[in-house]
Amino acid sequence: MTVALITGAGGQLGRTLLATVPQGIQAQGVDRTALDITDADAIAATLDAVSPALLINAAAYTAVDKAESEREAAFACNAVAPGLLAAACAERGIPFVHVSTDFVFDGTRSSPYPVDAPVAPLGAYGQSKLEGEQAVASAHPAALTVRTSWVYAAEGKNFLLTMLRVMKERGAVSVVADQVGTPTHTISLAKALWKMAATDASGIAHYADAGTAAWYDFAVAIAEEGIAAGLLPATVEVKPIATADYPTPAARPAYSVFDRSTGWALAGQARHWRAELRDAIAAVAAST
Numbered sequence: 578m579t580v581a582l583i584t585g586a587g588g589q590l591g592r593t594l595l596a597t598v599p600q601g602i603q604a605q606g607v608d609r610t611a612l613d614i615t616d617a618d619a620i621a622a623t624l625d626a627v628s629p630a631l632l633i634n635a636a637a638y639t640a641v642d643k644a645e646s647e648r649e650a651a652f653a654c655n656a657v658a659p660g661l662l663a664a665a666c667a668e669r670g671i672p673f674v675h676v677s678t679d680f681v682f683d684g685t686r687s688s689p690y691p692v693d694a695p696v697a698p699l700g701a702y703g704q705s706k707l708e709g710e711q712a713v714a715s716a717h718p719a720a721l722t723v724r725t726s727w728v729y730a731a732e733g734k735n736f737l738l739t740m741l742r743v744m745k746e747r748g749a750v751s752v753v754a755d756q757v758g759t760p761t762h763t764i765s766l767a768k769a770l771w772k773m774a775a776t777d778a779s780g781i782a783h784y785a786d787a788g789t790a791a792w793y794d795f796a797v798a799i800a801e802e803g804i805a806a807g808l809l810p811a812t813v814e815v816k817p818i819a820t821a822d823y824p825t826p827a828a829r830p831a832y833s834v835f836d837r838s839t840g841w842a843l844a845g846q847a848r849h850w851r852a853e854l855r856d857a858i859a860a861v862a863a864s865t
Contacts, residue, residue: 579601579602579603579630579631580602580603580604580605580627580628580629580630580631581598581602581603581604581605581629581630581631581632581633581774582604582605582606582607582623582624582627582629582631582632582633583595583604583605583606583607583632583633583635584606584607584612584614584632584633584634584635584636584662585608585634585635585636585637586606586607586608586611586635587606587608587609587610588608588635588636588637588639588733589728589729589730589732589733589734589735589763590635590676590728590730590763590766590767591606591608591635591636592606592730592732592733593730593763593764593766593767594606594633594635594767594770594771596767597764597767597768597771598771599771599775602631602771605627605629607623609636614634614636614654614658614661614662615653615654615657615658615661616661617661617664617665620661620662620665621665624665624666624669624671629671630671630672631671631672631673631674631774632662632666632671632672632673632674633674633676633770633774634658634659634662634673634674634675634676635676636654636658637654637655637676637706638650638651638653638654638655638702638705639702640702641680641700641702641825641827641829642825642826642827643826644700644701644702644705644827645700645701645702645826645827646826648701648705651701651702651705652701652705652708654705655702655705655706655708655709656705656706656708656709656712657712658709659675659709659710659712659713660709660712660713660715660716661716662675662713663675663712663713663716663717663720664716664717666717666720667716667717667718667719667720672719672720672721672774673713673717673719673720673721674720674721674722674723674770674773674774675709675710675713675720675721675722675723676722676723676724676725676770677706677707677709677710677722677723677724677725677781678702678703678706678724678725678726679724679725679726679727679758679785679830679833679835680698680699680700680702680703680706680829680830680833681696681697681698681703681706681707681710681724682694682696682697682698682703682830682833683697683698683699683830684699684756684829684830684831684832684833685697685830685831685832686832687832688834689834689835689836689837690783690833690834690835690836691783691836692724692780692781692782692783692836692839699827699828699829699830700827700828700829701827702827710722710781714780718779719777719779720779721773721774721778721779721780721781721782722780722781722782723769723770723773723781723782723783723784723840724781724782724783724784724835725761725766725783725784725785726758726759726760726761726785726833726835727758727759727760727761727785727795728761728762728763728766729760729761729762729763729857730762730763730764730857731857731858731860731861731864732864736760736792736795737799737854737857737858737861738861740752740796740799740800740803741799741803741808741809741858741861744799744800744803744809744813745808745809745810748810748812748813748814749813749814749815749816750796750813750814750815750816751815751816751817751818751822751823752792752793752795752796752815752816752817752818753791753792753793753817753818753819753820753822753823754791754792754793754794754817754818754819755791755819755820755831756791756792756820756829756830756831756832756833757789757790757791757831757832757833757834758785758789758790758830758832758833758834759785759786759787759788759789759790759834759835759850760786760790760795760850760853760854761784761785761786761847761850761853762786762850762853762854762856762857764853764856764857765786765847765848765853766784768844769784769840769843769844769845769847770784770844772843772844772845773840773843773844776843778843781839782839782840782843783835783836783837783838783839783840784835784837784839784840784841784844784847785835785837785840785847785850786847786848786849786850786853787837787846787847787848787849787850788849788850788851789834790850791817793815793817793818795850795854796815797815798851798854799854799858800813800815802854802855802858803858806858806859806861806862807862808858808861808862808865
């Protein structure tokens, strides 16, 4: 049976990849306690012990604001480690799939970003992810980097669960309405990554769920679906605010919608983000 190694197995995407393994594949996950992905010798030892036919790197430093003050940690995980993993895989002829982000763009466009659009990250997180992309391409030219956006799940720490908690506690939230992108459910992303990994695609692909939304739109939908699922009180107020009204240590792209034709050509067209959100909220309701 084909063995696939998943790094970042303790994160929300890594856990979902392990929960959506296709037939015929045996997946083995490693988290930071099992493998230091910034240690080339440890990577080599793990690959030689597991002998995977595929490696999907779902490990990432994702604390966007903290990255501004924890640059060393962010760059070690997001920039250095992907290059080391890619190099070790290239040396052994192992296909490598790496996950990146919409934060490599500055958000100044008003139409969807194609894969070859100029990159210009606004902060440390985006810069670290961009350098990771570049390190992967240099070390393993046959590797595939999949950029995605606004990832959430029915477990872990993410915007969906934060909104449900705050809405339940306070009955009202204020959410920025002038940052536009696409929410992406880990389940649709994980299934897409498995499909893309089964191809011989290389380079960069964009994958996100269908549709677009501001964070405010996403929050309104969370309130509506949360109420319908019985997770929230009957009335929740969602107030739109401007980015300027909610300053954060890291700047964020105002517009980061992808041209998703590359990813969808490999994995099939995604469902609309609202349908995926409904499924995620149903999963939250079932677990409470």
